[in-house]
Amino acid sequence: MFQLRTLICVFFSWSAYCSVNDTIEGIPSRKDILKLANEASNLLHESNFEKSFATSRLALHYALALKDNYLIAKSYNTIGANYEELSEFDKAILYYKKGLEFANLAENDTVKNWINNNLGNIYCFEKKNHKVGIPFLNQSLLFNEKSKDTTKIVYTKSNIAWAYFDINQFEKGKPYLDFVNKYSLKYGHESDLVILNMLNGMYQGHIKDYSKADLYFLKAIEIGQKTNNGVDLATSYLEYSNHLFKIEDFKKAYLYLVKYNQLIKEINNSQNIKRAKLVGINIELDEYKRKVGTITAENSLQYQNLKKSKVIVVLFIIVLCVLLLQMYTLYKNYLFKKKVNLDLTLANAELIVAKEKAIEASMLKSQFVSTISHELRTPLYGVVGITNMLLEEHKELENSPHLNSLKFSARYLLSLINDVLQINKIEENRIVLEDLTFNISDEIEMIVNSLSFIGKNHNNTIEIKLDDEIPEFLIGDKLRFSQILINLISNALKFTKDGTVTVFAKLIKTEGIKYYIEFKIKDTGVGIDKEDQNKIFDKFTQVGRKEIDYQGTGLGLPIVKKLLELFGSTITIDSKLGEGSTFTFTIAFDSDLKKTNEIINNMEVDLSSGQVFTVLIVDDNIINCMVTQKIIEKRNYKCIVVNSGKEAIKRLENASFDVVLMDINMPEMNGFEASKIIRSMGIVTPIIALTAFNKEEVIEEALSAGMNDIIVKPFESYVLFKTINQLIYKDSEPLNV
Structure with missing residues (x-):
């Protein structure tokens, strides 16, 4: 008999949920519903069960309409507590468990704590199922410890101590009783003193200190009579009677058992409880109505579903037909893909054969180029050598046009061979740039002088304009750089008559030891049509030969483009027919005095001392x-x-x-x-x-x-x-x- 002890857990915190003022048409605001729920709790505390039932019923109705899980759980908790006070324990358990479901949905530890405590009390003290009840009490204690509410901890631990005492496990309950004895005066309530003294009496009786046990039991009865706490007083009568019976004081035990029965009879026969039971019946009717409404709604839904079943069947048949059609389409696609894959396999096999043939053709090409160059170089060696010998031995033939033509033709043929070999090397990635020190001014002067005979033939002048900011010595592959300039300048001279070819070199930026130099080869020659400007970098391609026959292999500009790619550069052209052309490119050379000195020191020099070998x-x-x-x-x-x-x-x-x-x-x-x-x-x-x-x-x-x-x-x-x-x-x- 521990019903009134659940009342403390029914009080709710007013500050937690009062901030919500949402209203639904025809339903009070959440604040008003919370006020109703709190009023029901207060009425329960005052033992006004009739009004508490009625108010809880109304609060539950509104909370369900608002779908507020916290308020629903609170209302169910109050209803369960009313049933517990009316000794309707099965109904109390039913409503507590409903409340716990909504409390878990609300994820509110406070209301979960109260309901767990109340369920633990009923199972332990009314249903005598401690195995089920004690876990509920322990769960309640966890919530209390989480919130660090010592008052509630004292209250819950007194219940756990009583539960263990009730099944004669005094040693398990003793730590909880010690805690309650220590903190009850500071954090407990006056009404709790009845149960606290009763628990101490039970423990003293267990350890056979009967005098102390009598004092505690009588103290509990005295406080219960003063505070008019009927339920806890009745419980004290019963436990004291049990104690007297154990120590074989049967007369006195019978006396307190009679007092217990009389008090319980008075409580159960009160008009308030009778009226409260009637209100409780109305609450049950509400629950039944809700269940009937749910069943009706389900039946209506089933009817609607049955009504739609024909449409669903028809749709299912249509979908099935579509799926079958899709499966047929997929099968056809599978057959088509299988055929395509077979064709692709055959095509791949043909491509592999073609690739092997291409590789073989490339190797044959390289071999052919090598063989041809060898076969041409051998007689050319004789032609060039004999020509030089004639010019050296017969000075009178130095200006002979025939001998000069022979020498030029031989060198032209040699240049053609070198161009073919050069483009072949580049395409096979067999060229690696070298680091050599050179004077860019001297290098350009030497190139211009070596090509001056072409300029004289076409009555051209060659100008050199170098930026003074360019360092005297640069480091890079001067041989490849010279090839680029030779091709561009010789082209400019060949396609210009009675004009000017200008070589520009300008420093545009520096990054550390790297000097970015922009080169421009500008001529005033025939120019190149815009349509042909993309073609001139293709191998063996020449433009403008319809009007005049310019000598050349068509490899000069392709070689220039590929060599510039090795330098990490590109070439651009700006040209108009009849106005000339300008070729522009940029190369980054190094300029490092220390590195330059190292290269110069490591250069091989002619060690000839005139010795005869x-x-x-x-x-x-x-x-x-x-x-x-x-x-x-x-x-x-x-x-x-x-x-x-x-x-x-x-x-x-x-x-x-x-x-x-x-x-x-x-x-x-x-x-x-x-x-x-x-x-x-x-x-x-x-x-x-x-x-x-x-x-x-x-x-x-x-x-x-x-x-x-x-x-x-x-x-x-x-x-x-x-x-x-x-x-x-x-x-x-x-x-x-």
């Missing part, structure tokens, strides 16, 4: 042998000529030479084979390959054969002598890749 020439081509011999003897070197690799080996067995000039492509025994045999004999004489093959094509085989360097024919004589001197003075070091 003995040279062995090995070549099967009589004309080439004659040209090479003349070049060697002009330097006053001693020279021995043999026409095969075998003869060279015999000569080296019987005589010593300072250097061997070895042709590669010879019958019976080529230069590689001869060099291997020479090295196997322990002969360390430097061997220089004189060949018409491109250097990159034979360098690996030359290294493995023991050769020291390679010179490609035709060559300038100073290159040959520089190489000879370097090898002799460096003790025949191996070929430097």
Whole structure:
């Protein structure tokens, strides 16, 4: 009998939810509904069960209409507490559990705490199901400890202590009782003193301190009589009677049991409780009405669903037909894709074959270019060499137009071969830029001077305009840079008559040691039509030949474009027919004095001291042998000529030479084979390959054969002598890749 102790948990915090003032038409505001719910709680506390029931019923009606889970839970909690006070414990449990459902939806710890506490009390003290009840009380204690409300903690722990005492587990309940004894005077209520003294009496009786037990029980009865707390007083009568019965004071035990029965009878027979039960019946009727309404709504919904079922069936059949049609379409698509995939597989196989053929064709092209260049370079070496010999030996022929034409034609043919090889190298990514120190002013002057004969032929003047801000020495690949300028300036001179070609160089920005220089090649020639400006960078393409026949391979500008790509640059053109053309590009060169000095110090110099060397020439081509011999003897070197690799080996067995000039492509025994045999004999004489093959094509085989360097024919004589001197003075070091 612990009904009135639930009243403390029914009070609600007014400040938590009073800020919401939303109203629905025909329904009071939330603030007003909360006021009704609080009024119902107060009436319950005053034991005015009839009015408390009626007010809770009205608050529940409005809360359900407003769909406010917190207010619904609060109303159900108050209704459950009323039923608990009327000893309708099953109904109380029913409404408490309904309230707990809505409290969980509201996620409000306060109302969940109250309902858990009330359920715990009913299960423990009325239904005597402590196994179910104590977990509810422990859950309530968790909420109290979370909110740090000591008053509620004292209250809940007294209930837990009583629950354990009720099942004779005094040792488990003792810690809770100790806590309540310690804090009850500060945080408890006067009405709680009845139960607190009763619990202390129960514990003292358990430990057989009967005198203290009597004092506590009598104190509880005294306070209950003063405060007119009928329910807690009746409980104290009952527990004291049980205690007296245990100590075999049967007369006194019977006396207090009679008092308990009389008090309970008075409470149950009061008019308030009877009227309250009638109001409770109305609340139950409301619940039944709500259930009936729900069932009616469900039936109506089922009827509507049945009414729509025919439409649904028809729609289902339509959807099924659409799905079947889609499946058929998917199947057709599958067959189509299967056929397409098969076609693609066959096409891929054909593409693979085509790719292999293209690779093979590319290799054949490279091989063809290499072979053609070799076959052309060999006779050209003789033509250029003999022409130079004639000009040197017969000074009177220096101005001969026929001999000059022969020399020009030979050099033109050599330039054509070099262009073809150059574009082939670039396309195969076999060019790597080098870092060399050069004076840009000297480099441009040298290029302009070497092309001046073209300018004279067309009566052109060449101007150079250099920015003074450009450093004296730059670091970069001067050979590739020279190729770019030579192609652009020679083109400008060829397509200009009686005009001017200007070379501009301007520093536009610097970033650290990088100097970005903008170059412009401007002419006053025939110009290029706008439609043709995109074509001029294509290989073997020439424009404007309908009017005048300009010599050239059509490779100059494509080479320029690809070389600039290696520099990370691009070229632009600005041209109008009859007004001339301007080609513009920018290259970033380094300028670092320390690095420049290092490069200059590491440069190879001509170590020739005028010493006479003995040279062995090995070549099967009589004309080439004659040209090479003349070049060697002009330097006053001693020279021995043999026409095969075998003869060279015999000569080296019987005589010593300072250097061997070895042709590669010879019958019976080529230069590689001869060099291997020479090295196997322990002969360390430097061997220089004189060949018409491109250097990159034979360098690996030359290294493995023991050769020291390679010179490609035709060559300038100073290159040959520089190489000879370097090898002799460096003790025949191996070929430097």
